[in-house]
Amino acid sequence: MPYQIWHGKPGSYKYLRVWGSPAYVKRLVGDKLDSRNAVFLERGFPTDTRRDELLLEESSEAPQSNAGTSSALDVSTDNVPILCRSARVPQPPERYGFLGVTGQLDNDPKTYGEAMSDIDSGKWLEAMKSKMDSMISNQVWTLVDRPKGVTPVGCKWVYKRKTGADGEVTTFKARLVAKGYTQRPGVDFEETFSLVAMAKSIRIMLAIAAWYDYEIWQMNVKTVFLNRFVEEKIYMDQPEGFTVVAKEQKVCHLKRSIYGLKQASQSWNIHFDEVIRGYDFVKNDFDLCVYKKVSGSSVLFLVLYVHDILLIGNDIKMLGDTKAWL
Template sequence: MTKKPFVGQSAIANGLLDLVHTDVCGPLSIPARGGFSYFITFTDDHSWYGYVYLMRYRFEAFGRFKEYRLEVENQTNRKNKSPSVGPRWFIGYPKETAGYYFYDPAEQKIFVSRNAVFLEKGFPSDSRHDEVLIEESNEEPHRDTKTSFEPTVHTDSVPVLRRSTRESRVPDSGFVGLTSQLDNDPKTYGEAMSDIDSDKWLEAMKSEMGSMGSNQVWTLVDPPKGARPVGCKWVYKRKLGANGEVTAYKVRLVAKGYTQRPEVDFEETYSPVAMAKSIRILLAIAAWYDYEIWQIDVKTAFLNGFVEEEIFMDQPEGFTAVGEEQKICHLQRSIYGLKQASRRWNTRFDEVIRGYDFIKNDYDPCVYKKISGSSVAYLVLYVDDILLIGNDVKMLGDIKAWLSTQFSMKDMGQASYILGIKIYRDRSRRLLGLTQSSYIEKVLKRFKMEHSKRGLLPMRHGIKLSKKQSPKTDEELKRMLNIPYASAVGSIQYAVECTKPDVAYALSVTSRYQACAGEAHWGAVKSILKYLKRTKDMFLIYGGGELILEGYSDASFQSDDGDAKS
């Protein structure tokens, strides 16, 4: 039934699913992958969580609605009370709200609705004379439910705003991919064999091949007709400790995923990781309640995922099977480098951990919780790094032992260093400190600021940036093209998310000009880096005070000369 347009703005709904907005868009001028030309959206007015379903034809809308209704009713334990469209009697107009009064003879009740089609063409003797086709408003009283719910991605209905299928570089650990440009690790098999640490690299490669064999990652087969095997390469990384010392030589055999063909070698690629703010929140809770914080590393995590597509790969350089040089690898497991590898691993881990009675967090899909009596445990997953946080040592030990039966694990003990963040604890005072001194030193070196002066403030007083300071001449444009402005902003952003909220405002201002940065904007970014040099050894401290969430915001529309946006 066609709904009438809303006029004006009404109050926000009091509870989940009290009011749901929906709209159908299409046909699209260029169909999406898979032949989808329409999409339908459902948005809850209370929480503003939304679902998007792709459709090939407009008539699929009702089927998508039923799919959506089942999903949200299951999550919120609320039922749709609106009946199907049917005849009711119009009896008047309400004074307090827009719409009409209707009488339902079947249920003998009066209600208000604004969605109606009046049947005015019948004769007076027609039994339908005073009837209208209406859709009743939901009169279900408000219930106490969860404050929000998280949409589930359906395999046969991909969100219209698709995640990029471009291969993402996933860090083994440490500095989220930034340090790869700062270290002198071998880039090829030949460089590794001529490196001063060649014996260590060779030992690591043999260990990697051992993992491939024990996990039955592939089988050697003769190339099938028409097969297009993807290439592979060795990736070398010196793993650093909290003080920058080399703690391990890590080698990964990585498939050249950029040669994979969409919808042939892969489909879905998105895989979540724990948000930095989720980690900080849980660490703050752990500090306040004096919880245990343990760290576990999953060895060759991606090899735990199973490949659903038929994929062939070349044999690894330096480890070609003697007498079977002409054969190729038929992949059974999700090797590193495949576009779907991280998704396959995350899906497998999610299935396993929920089978052990862990409950996934609604807001962060990589945070899990388990409660047993007075014992509570939190599990945080960041690719292959796991944090276990809880108040019961025995319970945490049981979880760790059980995980070891499912995956190959390395027990790291008490968490002291994760994702480039040092963790210091003073349990007698229930204090926990976080710092990224090593990470910041590497960022300063990368942008040639390691010998600069130390700044007192992240943004100098009186500095006012605007688009008017963008390059005007070809010479200025050419100079700014050689300045890694966006890269510097991104490097600072990671520090802000983890341990440096004090430079959040300065970063917010400078990040507005990434598309039109000039000398003044670059100077402001360097001021932030100078300030980070001065404060790199300082800590973000949790504990000591009350466990209260406080938020701060600032709107300054008039100070923006560009477009008056805060």
């Protein structure tokens, strides 16, 4: 060969490629979803370099590259990096790290015993007596002998300190609630579903009030569940701390609903609907907790959400009369 005669040694064949064989060149730019390699066809070598002269299959472009690999049997494969597990130990984020510093601890009593041993035991006792007076005045129950085979529903006291804007305690509240989880379906209650106003209905009513410059009054019904008589025969244990002397074995025959009963919310909703429609309010067809009353040029809307009420209207006198009636 001329190369061997001129240089005195045989030439190297390792750089030779089969003419027309596919060559694969790594793409330096492009979308991350594109193939990592471009396919070219081998065209030989230029006279002044060892780099391959390649022809792109999709066009007549003929670049020179020393990064290409060529073989008639080569198959294009992307370089897949070897994944290794990080040695860093993951730590939970400090998202709520200072919640205990900025928040207020819940020191309210959980039981009657804790309330009586609390530093504010006198305040709690006064709150419980006030609640019992309300129960007695509303004739919520009567004491009777426990019927044979009847397991009375339990009850408990729930305590809460109410604070003002400055964080100081303003009110001590005590509420007697029934242990509804001890009620038996089909015996102590039937239906429990209760209607409330839809969120979009409340937004629409507020938008109407803003557009027409209507008055908006908000009300909250106290001792809301005591306003409805209980249809089922429900017997409850006497409240802890207020057991009647010489009548410890008797139980409370509930006449009205109290907090905690499964059917309490539904009973209140049925009672409110009956009463408010008797005051010339008309129920909305699309939201059964939205009512409307029209008298001449005066219009009044009422929105009910459990025991929270929105009064929206254009007549102050009608608003005041309705509030006083409720």
